[in-house]
Amino acid sequence: MNISDQNNLPDQPAVPGPPVGPIDGRFGVPADPWAALALGISFTGGFRLSDIEQLVRTAGAQRAGSRVIEGIEQHLADNLVGHLPGRLPTDSTCKVLLYSKNAPNIGYVLSVIHALATEDANEDTNARVHQLESMLRGITQVSQAQHMAVAAMRTADGAPRVSTGAGQR
Incomplete structure (x- = not known):
């Protein structure tokens, strides 16, 4: 791809995720603050x-009223960002855990756990349970x-081993 082709990129990425939008020029950070938040979560x-x-x-x-919270939840969902607790509180001092629903990292594990904990059993439940068990085994290993x-x-007495440099070139 040459430089002139970069402006002709499709509006949607080939993989699920937030829409590809305008870049503000600062280190490739999306101009949309919600997309930038989702990107930051994926990278951390x-x-x-x-x-x-x-x-x-x-x-x-200015304040966390019910309509503002509903809008925040929608923006997060649009950018594939999950949150715990499952319903955001209106108390502005409350801490929440945000996680990426589509990046192959611990955020995805949280997404599967949240889905299993909050959704009724259905035809996908067995597959999700097996997927979660597999991911947890990998993390444990x-x-x-x-x-x-x-x-x-560590040495026999529990102290860290110190390299003396012997045998090294």
Whole structure:
């Protein structure tokens, strides 16, 4: 693709996600604050702690009334960002966990857990339970491997091993 083709990109990405929109020129950050929020969440491991006040400011509002909260929830949903608790509170000091619903990271795991916890059983339930179990096994294996690596780096008395440089060139 040459530089002139970049302005002729399609309006929608090839994979599910927020619509591709205008870029404001600052390090490729989308001009839409909700798309920028979703992108930031994806790049920080798939989740982020926020408070309602920050979301209200992003919405351009002063207070977290019920209509403002409904609008925030819609903007988050439009950009494939989930939130816990499942219904955002109107107390601006409350903390909420935002997570990416489509990025292949811990945010997606949260998305599957939230869906299983809040939806009635249906024809997709078995597949989601198996998918969640598989993801959790993978996370557990990585965690166990990290613990084993740390344990291997300790001496018998539990102190960290110190490299003396012997045998190194």
